[in-house]
Amino acid sequence: MSRTIWIQANQLGRDNSALAELLRPADSPPPSQVLMIESSGRSTLYRYHRRKLTLLFSAMRHFAEELRKRRITVDYYPLLPDGSHPHRTFEDALRLHLQKFAPTEITMMELPDIGHHQAAASLIRNFGIPFRATRNTNMLTDKDAFATAHRSRKRLLMEQHYRSLRKQYHLLMEGDRPSGGRWNYNTNNRKPLKYGSIPRPLSFLPDKMTCDVIQTVNALFPDHPGTTVGFDLPVTHAQAIALADDFIAHRLPLFGDYQDAMVTGEPLLYHSFVAPFLNIGLLSPLHLLKKIEHAYLNGAAPLNAAEGYIRRILGWREYLYGVYHTFMPEYLTSNYLDARRRLPAFFWNGATDLHCLAETIGLALRTGYLHHIQRLMVISNFATLTGVRPLELLDWFMALFLDAYEWVMVPNVIGMGTYADGGRIATKPYVSGGSYINKMSDYCRHCRYSVRAKTGSDACPFNYLYWNFLDHTRTRLSSNPRLAMPYRKLHDMTAADRRDIHHAAEKFLLCFPR
Numbered sequence: 001m002s003r004t005i006w007i008q009a010n011q012l013g014r015d016n017s018a019l020a021e022l023l024r025p026a027d028s029p030p031p032s033q034v035l036m037i038e039s040s041g042r043s044t045l046y047r048y049h050r051r052k053l054t055l056l057f058s059a060m061r062h063f064a065e066e067l068r069k070r071r072i073t074v075d076y077y078p079l080l081p082d083g084s085h086p087h088r089t090f091e092d093a094l095r096l097h098l099q100k101f102a103p104t105e106i107t108m109m110e111l112p113d114i115g116h117h118q119a120a121a122s123l124i125r126n127f128g129i130p131f132r133a134t135r136n137t138n139m140l141t142d143k144d145a146f147a148t149a150h151r152s153r154k155r156l157l158m159e160q161h162y163r164s165l166r167k168q169y170h171l172l173m174e175g176d177r178p179s180g181g182r183w184n185y186n187t188n189n190r191k192p193l194k195y196g197s198i199p200r201p202l203s204f205l206p207d208k209m210t211c212d213v214i215q216t217v218n219a220l221f222p223d224h225p226g227t228t229v230g231f232d233l234p235v236t237h238a239q240a241i242a243l244a245d246d247f248i249a250h251r252l253p254l255f256g257d258y259q260d261a262m263v264t265g266e267p268l269l270y271h272s273f274v275a276p277f278l279n280i281g282l283l284s285p286l287h288l289l290k291k292i293e294h295a296y297l298n299g300a301a302p303l304n305a306a307e308g309y310i311r312r313i314l315g316w317r318e319y320l321y322g323v324y325h326t327f328m329p330e331y332l333t334s335n336y337l338d339a340r341r342r343l344p345a346f347f348w349n350g351a352t353d354l355h356c357l358a359e360t361i362g363l364a365l366r367t368g369y370l371h372h373i374q375r376l377m378v379i380s381n382f383a384t385l386t387g388v389r390p391l392e393l394l395d396w397f398m399a400l401f402l403d404a405y406e407w408v409m410v411p412n413v414i415g416m417g418t419y420a421d422g423g424r425i426a427t428k429p430y431v432s433g434g435s436y437i438n439k440m441s442d443y444c445r446h447c448r449y450s451v452r453a454k455t456g457s458d459a460c461p462f463n464y465l466y467w468n469f470l471d472h473t474r475t476r477l478s479s480n481p482r483l484a485m486p487y488r489k490l491h492d493m494t495a496a497d498r499r500d501i502h503h504a505a506e507k508f509l510l511c512f513p514r
Contacts, residue, residue: 013281017134041089049226081219146322162315185304193261203232240282256305262441276402336422355447380417434460468505
């Protein structure tokens with residue numbers, strides 16, 4: 001009798017619950033081995049950014065070496081640059097593994113994406129092997145308890161869940177009260193950036209193992225977006241922890257003030273850039289949160305920075321995980337605003353004369369990363385104003401971003417980004433004209449369009465698209481109390497002004513067919 005622990009690319013935590021069973025002391029433990037597979041079939045489900053594929057394969061190989069040093073047998077199926085590997089899919093590799101080890105059971109920590117978990121379980125059972133899943137220890141939320149508590153609700157507010165987890169894990173708490181007397185310091189976190197020297201995050205030179213992965217990715221996935229040139233991402237637990245520590249020491253103190261700021265040529269500013277590594281297990285969420293709290297308690301970071309960051313992890317990240325597991329699969333097909341336009345082709349090359357879009361899309365194509373305001377108030381804002389199909393925008397996010405997995409991107413794009421869920425997680429659509437982008441960035445300074453002009457050939461398209469959007473969605477949105485002011489402004493416009501807005505929008509949208 002032997003058992004196999006199957007570890008996939010986003011399950012690389014040292015506290016992986018399935019792996020913990022293997023390491024637990026026992027009088028007579030059954031022979032056990034770990035299975036790890038690099039699948040070219042899985043890697044082409046989307047046109048994943050080449051930096052993401054490099055990160056995943058390199059992190060997997062380094063984790064396998066760490067396990068071997070702990071005297072754990074690892075049956076590893078790598079992809080090779082010449083394509084000579086004897087497997088292409090999980091099924092191919094699993095068949096080879098069964099022939100080699102003949103396990104009587106396969107255990108896996110539950111995958112966060114529903115479809116992937118069901119597919120893995122079905123694949124194992126199709127081979128006639130018992131399958132057992134253990135709890136996903138990369139998340140702090142009990143998804144089943146969350147679903148039971150919230151499934152019947154029309155709207156789910158993140159704040160309630162966030163406060164509950166703050167109390168449960170006693171983070172930034174003074175007894176039963178939040179530190180500083182307030183739960184939320186979001187109003188302190190929207191300052192335009194004061195330009196100056198911005199600390200750069202740590203970078204890591206690729207070792208031979210990573211260089212081998214880069215060669216493989218470039219050979220097997222030449223048509224995928226992005227580049228592996230200059231790859232410098234952490235691929236081990238130690239490197240990911242060093243990246244987090246560097247953020248806490250040098251950028252966390254100003255994260256709170258400037259987390260909504262955007263600057264040409266700057267993908268990170270004071271953001272941590274840990275989500276890609278958190279989502280695959282190279283960082284433990286609770287360990288990271290304790291580090292942030294420790295920085296505040298020791299006077300190394302102000303409360304608005306520590307609370308704002310903890311809210312993004314303990315609040316938003318955990319909340320989205322619960323929302324995804326509560327409302328899927330119906331959530332995926334939501335399209336409340338009846339958006340039918342195709343995703344513009346320039347999303348794949350950045351070739352647009354709107355500087356904010358060219359800048360953010362260009363950064364995404366080069367680095368595989370944008371911070372949350374670039375994603376929400378530039379990319380998703382434009383897609384919502386122009387009526388892009390939510391699923392097409394979702395596919396783009398899934399392909400381009402290093403931290404993209406279905407559990408986090410479905411509610412982020414379908415709910416927060418495009419309001420396609422009709423307000424289940426957002427109290428209003430997050431749309432704006434050019435004024436917000438101008439307030440929070442330097443993008444408009446470099447653009448050929450005038451952010452002050454409302455219509456005409458030189459007007460910022462965000463301006464007339466915003467009012468056109470409000471007018472066309474009046475029946476669905478005008479009763480929303482958070483939109484009362486803009487709808488009053490729209491009502492007070494002259495007929496001539498509204499006509500100019502519609503003509504400008506229609507002319508612009510002719511370039512983007514349905």
